[in-house]
Amino acid sequence: MLKKITLTLAALLCWFSAAVTADVLQVRPDAPATYVVKPGDTLWDISGLYLNQPWRWPELWQMNPQVDNPHLIYPGDVLSLTFDSEGRPRLGLSSKRAMRLTPQGRTIHKNPDAIATLPLGIIRPFLSYDQAMSQQQIDALPYILGSNSAAKSANETNTLYVKGELVEGAAYAVYRPGRAYVDPDSGEVLGYETRLIATTRAFRSGQAGSEGTSFEPAAMRVLSVTREIRQGDKVIPAYDQQALPAQFVMTKPEQAVSGKIIASSSDLREFARMDVVVLNLGQSALRAGHMLGIYRQSPTVVDGSGKPVYLEDASRLQKVMRDFGGEVLKMPKEKVGELMVFKTSDNVSFAVVTQTDKPIRVGDIITNL
Template sequence: MIKQLSAAVFALAVAFPSLADVLAVKSDAPEQYVVKKGDTLWDISAIYLDKPWLWPELWQMNPQIDNPHLIYPGDTLYLVYDAQGRPRLVVKRPDNYQKLSPHGRKTMKRDALPTLSLELLRPFLTYEQALSEEQINAQPYVLGANENVKRSTQGHILYVKGDLERNASYAIYHKNRPYIDPQTEELLGYEVKLVATAKAFRSGDVNAGVPASIFVDGVKREINAGDFLLPVSQGQSLPATFHMRRPETAIDGEIIASSNQLREFSKMDIVVLNRGLVDEVKAGHMFDIRRQSPTVIDGRKGPQYKEDSSTYDKFMSNMEESMGMEEGEDNRTWHMPKEKVGELMVLKVQDRVSYGIITKTLRPIRVGDAVSVD
């Protein structure tokens, strides 16, 4: 699984379709930039663009380099403009190469930059998923161990109710908190946490009342009776390529949780959205994160935030809203717009929820912030 995730980072270095005819370069973008060790294409593009996922546009028609992904520490990047006035980055290489033969073949001594750093996907190695109760109940589950213990750990033999494939590897999950849609109050599924990995050495036969047997070979936390099994890679494969783009249709949702279970988080944290496959969300979709500005009641003491208003003004405000009074009609309640506080990219999509990584923050991101398309 870790190999798949690591490979995904380097596979991000692909050319994405143009999302705009003209790129908007930041007013303070430097005319040249020397690549440093640890830089990524994403980091460098953020120096020049407000929307760093548009970085491939900067490399189009670059006459100096066949593969724009192969830039190295020490390279100098120059910001230029083509005949149509479009910004481009070009590269000038230092002369630190090594001759391997009389034919003048050149081999660079340095490692090329990845598109995104491995640190970007580090939080996703928690392997959380969201499954429905029906999906969970359909899986094989732990009955007990070869010793009379309440919680099992590495090196234990576990007995499982279910028919398993002999010599196959399985992941053991614990059912955790429910994900509730705050807009509809529907149950979207349950968070399930990876607790261990194991290998089956007896297949079992449910119809004959014979349990399957597994040997625990890796543990993240203690295993309880009732924890369930899935094939080790099921639900854990990230796409080899993230085609970063805006959704083709309007999708509005909300951040309902985070992988660190805090209510406020920042860049590179993983968050859970109340939209998934059924809403046509796809890996690579880019969303703006917006926050509702506080409501103001223009009451007897003048404009005040709703929570600071008197009981009387709140009552009158609620009465006016229930009567369908429109804004500007001498009403007391003023609903302010939502303002942008950050951006995120969807990493993983399941039936009714998806997982995104925060790529930009203007303010700390919170549970309850809205996600939408510009």
Template sequence: MKFPLVAIILALSTSFGAIADVLKIKKDAPKQYVVKKGDTLWDISGIYLDEPWLWPELWQMNPQIDNPHLIYPGDALALIYDADGNPRLVINKAYRKLSPQGRITPKGLNAITTLPLQMIKPYLSYEQAINSDDIKNMPYVLGANENTKTQTLGHILYVKGDLKVHGAYAIYNEGEPYRDLNTGEVLATRASYVGMARAFRSGDESNGLPSSLRVESVKREIKQGDFLMPAMEGQLLPAYFDIHRPLEPVEGQVIASPRQVREFSRMDIVVLNLGSEQNIEPGHVLDLERESPTVIDGPRGPRYPEDSSKFEKLLSDASQLFSNKADEDNTTWKMPKEKVGELIVFKVYDKVSYALITKNQHPIRVGDIAVIH
């Protein structure tokens, strides 16, 4: 089956800048691929490219794919090359099993997404990283119409704060703070969604009267002190991300995991000490690097610090303090950083962001460096 060549476009997307080299397709990439349920644009691009974040270059300017976000399970994709040798993915219309009429309305809900939403949805919908000072000013649960410490579906909540009657409010539990590993600064506070309630009686805080809400849904038990935000605030669920590298150099760290573990792998979620204040955006692709262990080269030969004697460590520390009189018999070698993985940022706050690990050569750890040079 022959496919029409795609017209070459000299000006590439401004999101990526000028790319002089032709995209390199994997040697084992298939000539044709049938989209499966659960596929994402990232998954499919990863079949063809070592750097899936370049997927817009592979899909761009194809007449058969006006919008690559609107391809569906059952579509057959063919790999072709344009007149200048640029690889492109197009839809093989001859293979398509579904009639055009069958594609018009109901299938729009089933178009494949950029990233695996089933993995990140809990963190888009149920996780917040909120400024600690903001939490102090939010309405919070005083108690309920049942004299118990935890509340559930159907209970009436009494809340400190003047809320709008008929307004829907999400209820959050305040968790541990996210801190910068180097300075100890509190960057944000983790907030976990616990339920939804609707106000039916306004309060009057000046006269000591609480607002009243009826619990409509519960994810976990609601407790005294849990705070409220308007429903859907910070809970947007985008299906598509503009995946691209930051235009300027940036460097931060993996500071935590919502799962509260210290080592992670592909498709795990991590928290970075980078946010909108560092010009981080949803869709940014960052490398993960780790500094190789320091080596002390002394009279007994090169050794890692933990294997060196106390005297060698002392000399090494002294040579670093007085570099102009460094001990010639003990040299401290600070080794370079090496790439250990990649991640995509999908949710951004002022000083922190949530990211999905998409590639790792070694287990990713708290403290690893998220960077673009």
């Protein structure tokens, strides 16, 4: 009995040691000793030079007193790779040409030269404008009444009139509801895509015309147009570009996560690294910065008396009768990529694909790394 206990403890100790070793931060063998930050770099790009798992970059910056905020580095900064007394890798600054900014609360992209976590050109439209809204939310939005001309569309004018009260001087986006985001398992509509039509700025707040007051439409000047503006298009507040969250703290979710990719920004069947995808999980399950694995279910196999065949190759009659002539074996899921969540809403989230082993598809499974 004592021998069994000893062997069990030894096995557990070996497993624990292996687990700890596996979780030690490993630097790529070709990692540069020094690196000069260049315009257009991102934290993801720089971390990829040093780590096979770039999302673990905060561990690389730990315990560097010369770095007040590793989220904010600038072109011209010189980064140096060192190792502490326990052999743990550390990335620090050899020199600092630009003043560091210390954020209060959420990090804000105030300096246009600060290095962002991911390419802002890819996710900027989603951070600034794109939404996933319920029908109830859409119905409650202010909407376009018309323009200062009688044209059928407002593309040829720079003034739009709105039913609703706006904030004078604030930025607004004009939207048109698009496709429904549908949960593939339950069939529930999780929200609706909102397609950006134009960007505007309000110059008159308007009056709703409640009892005892006269009605006056709000008014906006058109800044840019992506497609034809129509009467009835919806109006939503837009973030000023100076307030974009350029930096994200990339972490694993603390709880178990299970969901699916339900759409992509490209509307293509397959997509690749740095494409934006939509998940059937909302802000109750995810937050910006969460890193997740993308997995694909391997096809089910029927192990019959002849040779194994894929379930999808069974005849129509076999599928109707549920008699496949052998044991139905469910194959495992295999990892095909990784993604980072950058925006959440009530029922869906937007994420950017950061790494792929195979082309990513709608229907791929999202779960913990």
